[in-house]
Amino acid sequence: MIILxxxxxxxxxxxxxxxxxPDSATLIVNTKKNDFHKNSLQCYENPTAAVIDVxxxxxxxVWNIFKQSKNNWQQQLQQYSKHSQLALLQEVSMTEAxxxxxxQSAWFSSHVDAFRVFGTSTGVLTLSTVSPTRxxxxxxxxxxxxxxxxxxxxxxxxxxxRKLVVVNLHSVNFTYGVKEYELxxxxxxxxxxxxxxxxxxxxxxxxxxxxxxxxxxxxLNEIGLIEVKFEPDNRKEFINGMALDYVFYRQLTVxxxxxPVTNASDHNPLKVTFGL
Numbered sequence: 689m690i691i692l693x694x695x696x697x698x699x700x701x702x703x704x705x706x707x708x709x710p711d712s713a714t715l716i717v718n719t720k721k722n723d724f725h726k727n728s729l730q731c732y733e734n735p736t737a738a739v740i741d742v743x744x745x746x747x748x749x750v751w752n753i754f755k756q757s758k759n760n761w762q763q764q765l766q767q768y769s770k771h772s773q774l775a776l777l778q779e780v781s782m783t784e785a786x787x788x789x790x791x792q793s794a795w796f797s798s799h800v801d802a803f804r805v806f807g808t809s810t811g812v813l814t815l816s817t818v819s820p821t822r823x824x825x826x827x828x829x830x831x832x833x834x835x836x837x838x839x840x841x842x843x844x845x846x847x848x849x850r851k852l853v854v855v856n857l858h859s860v861n862f863t864y865g866v867k868e869y870e871l872x873x874x875x876x877x878x879x880x881x882x883x884x885x886x887x888x889x890x891x892x893x894x895x896x897x898x899x900x901x902x903x904x905x906x907x908l909n910e911i912g913l914i915e916v917k918f919e920p921d922n923r924k925e926f927i928n929g930m931a932l933d934y935v936f937y938r939q940l941t942v943x944x945x946x947x948p949v950t951n952a953s954d955h956n957p958l959k960v961t962f963g964l
Contacts, residue, residue, distance in 0.1 A: 709836065713825035714801040716782070716809065718790050731824040732798065738818045740773050740844040740852065744964040745943065747772040750935055752858070752892040752924070752955035755781040755810065762789055764952035768959060775815040776856035778892040782809040790815070800825040800838035811838040812891065814856045820844050821851070828860050828872035837861065837872065839891070841879055848964055850885045850939075857891035866903050869894075877907040886939035888962070889913055892955065893934050896926035904934070912938050916960055922947040924955040935960050 717732050740746060749772045753761060762785075769775045775795070780786065782799060790797045795815040802811030814823070820842040827836035839857040846852050855876050860868045880887055889908060895901050913936040923931040935945075935958055944961040 709804075713827040713836075713838070715823060715825040715840070716799045716801050717823070718787075718795075718797040718799075719819070731822060732820070733822050734819045735821055737821045737845055739847045740816060740818050741847050741964060742773060744847060746774065746852075746888075746940075746962045746964075748888060748890070748935070748960045748962065749775040749957055750856075750890040750933060750960070751775070751957035752778040752933065752953060753780055754953035754955065755779050756783065756786055758952045760952045764950050764957075765789075768948065768950075768957045769815070772959075773817045774854060774888075776854070776890050777813045777815065778856070778858040780811065780813040782813075796820075798823045798840055798842060800827065800840055802827050802836040802838035811836075812840055812856050812858050814840050814842055814854065816842075816844070818844070820854075826872075826875055828868060828875070830860055831868050839872070839876055841876060846886070846964060850964075851883070852885065853880060853883045853887045855880070855887070855889045855891070857889070857893065859892065859894040861894045866899050869900060870903050870907075873903060873907045877911060880911050886937070886964075887911070887913060888935070888937050888940070890933075890935040890958070892932055894932055895934065896928065896930050896932060901930070908936050914938065916942055916945050916958075918945050918947045918958070920947070922949050922956045923958065933958055937962065940964065 713730050749769045796819045797815050799813040800811035801809045823842040826839040829836050837858045837860045842854045844852045860872050916935040923933050941963040943963045946959045947956050949956055
């Protein structure tokens with residue numbers, strides 16, 4: 689019993705040495721002035737932001753970037769996001785290399801400080817060519833390993849006078865049943881119900897079971913979201929053949945949808961061009 693207790697204490701101590709888990713969701717933004725700072729209110733606001741669409745179109749990249757663990761991540765990210773107004777990334781590790789990339793680019797970045805590994809923040813990150821008028825962080829804890837999965841709710845101005853709401857989500861993965869999975873979706877879908885305009889809802893939804901797919905459809909169909917279809921479909925699949933990454937939309941037109949194949953991550957990116 690004593691040996692078991694010592695081992696248990698050692699495991700717990702090691703866990704909290706490696707991981708730092710926040711008490712609440714925190715948003716880190718880079719305002720294009722090389723100014724990374726936390727927003728203690730969990731939200732960022734800029735009512736004077738410019739419109740995000742170009743010629744009434746919005747190019748969107750959605751990609752789980754696998755913590756930039758592949759050497760060619762930057763080259764591929766630059767290639768896939770070259771003409772994009774939005775890049776919705778999951779599993780971003782805010783290393784010095786990634787910070788340098790965002791500082792040297794023209795992106796405005798919004799990053800959720802979901803948890804830290806040896807002091808390096810990890811979570812979803814939204815890159816945009818202009819500042820959102822509002823962006824808020826959300827986290828939901830994995831019930832087994834207690835590491836949070838994160839999401840960003842952001843609002844952008846459109847040239848036609850409407851407001852676009854964009855959700856970038858990395859869904860809870862390790863669960864028995866869908867209770868926590870549904871809670872995470874409910875938190876973001878509930879905010880979307882208050883919005884009457886166009887929506888883009890995308891990310892790594894870890895939709896590896898029929899029960900999870902049913903949960904997604906129930907929540908998103910209620911607010912009129914439509915799934916983007918890809919042909920050919922090269923999205924990352926679970927062992928049962930079910931896709932993990934999705935893009936949903938409302939009050940927009942899909943002009944082009946692609947899933948190029950890459951070796952820069954364990955997920956292939958999703959590229960969608962929307963028309964207003």
